Amino acid sequence: MLLFEKLTCYSNFMDFDVVIIGGGLVGASLAAALKSSGLAIALIEGQPSSVTSEGWDSRIYAISPGNANFLAECGAWQHLDLSRVQQVSSMRVYGDEGAELDFSAYQIGAPELNFIVENRLLQQALWQELQQQDNLTLFHPARCATLSWHSEHAQLILEDGRELHAKLIVGADGRDSWVRQQAGINSAPTPYQQDGVVANFSVEHPHRGTAFQWFQPDGILALLPLPQQMVSMVWSVSPEKAATLLALPHEELCEQVANASHRALGELKLVTAPAAFPLRILKLPHIIAPRLALVGDAAHNVHPLAGQGVNLGFRDARELARVLHDRGAQSDCGDLHLLRRYERARQEDIVSMQLTTDTLKHLFNNNNPILRGVRNFGLTLTNQLAPLKKMLARHALN
DSSP: OOOGGGSEEETTEEEEEEEEEOOSHHHHHHHHHTTTSSOOEEEEOOSOOOOOOSSOOSOEEEEOHHHHHHHHHHTOGGGSOGGGOEEEOEEEEEOSSSOEEEEETGGGTOSOSEEEEEHHHHHHHHHHHHTTOTTEEEEOSOOEEEEEEOSSOEEEEETTSOEEEEEEEEEOSOTTOHHHHHHTOOOOOEEEEEEEEEEEEEESSOOTTEEEEEEETTEEEEEEEETTTEEEEEEEEOHHHHHHHHHSOHHHHHHHHHHHTTTTTOOEEEEEEEEEEEEEEBOOSOSEETTEEEOGGGTOBOOGGGSOHHHHHHHHHHHHHHHHHTOTTOOOTTOHHHHHHHHHHHHHHHHHHHHHHHHHHHHHSOOOHHHHHHHHHHHHHHHHOHHHHHHHHHHTTO
């Protein structure tokens, strides 16, 4: 990690090539991916370091094999305690009238479909790697005060008065991005009128590395496998039902989840207290501007039913890092023509994932009897078409 005296300083400001605002998973991975770029990087994060805990994190992610390889290239995957990482070997998806769709890593010749990893452990692994990075300066904890753009640089002033200049600002500061607001990239998110309720449970029957998902008229329930015969729940339901679930005694919550999952894993016992967060979709007209690029939730929001939110963000980081690495003779990493390569490369992935998750959400969260027949027929048909199943499964590996 660079010390301030190693930086190029002009009077009262510090000069960087890239300033990344937001040190969550996506921002931290981008910083790590730029370690051999020859660029001077700064990372701004307002939250204090997370406290190491032996307990399980109720916020988990299904990391695709492609992104696991990316995190290994960043040096972070090697820091993970693999005894707390669960490989997913198969997935079973159920409709509301007996329809079923199943995926298997074996069917597509892959060792796994994805990896279930706790947010806290992955965050710690990334920051452990960042602490050793020579071309990186960490401002942590630090909060931003003002941000403005000029023809030759962007100017960021922190609340403590420190001033940073950069050729490129990267907004990696989440779904309510301050950077996006400062840049005037305005597009109101569309609420889904659903909350995602999360919690971890121990289960009676072994999950055998299988992820389960039930599409129901009143919501979407997913149980994702964890080590030590546990599962992590994401239940997308109305805000009213979410409030009811959060208020239940723990034993009653376990009973409701067991019943909703048709007792596929037997009796459940609560391991982490439930929490909830509102769901929405965010579509932006552009994820770049002169001297600005957005990544992760700052650039897009999707429904969590496919578990692809953080994977989309990591693919943003992968592509932006690739563009900056391959900039050739272009010395200005904030040049709009250079950044357009990033936006064009990400457009299809983002749009297709938003369209897929949005369509599935509205298709299954609907009591129309015609749509009910269509959605269940679609699941059954897809399950019978091996080439289509393989194509869908392989897409999820990226």
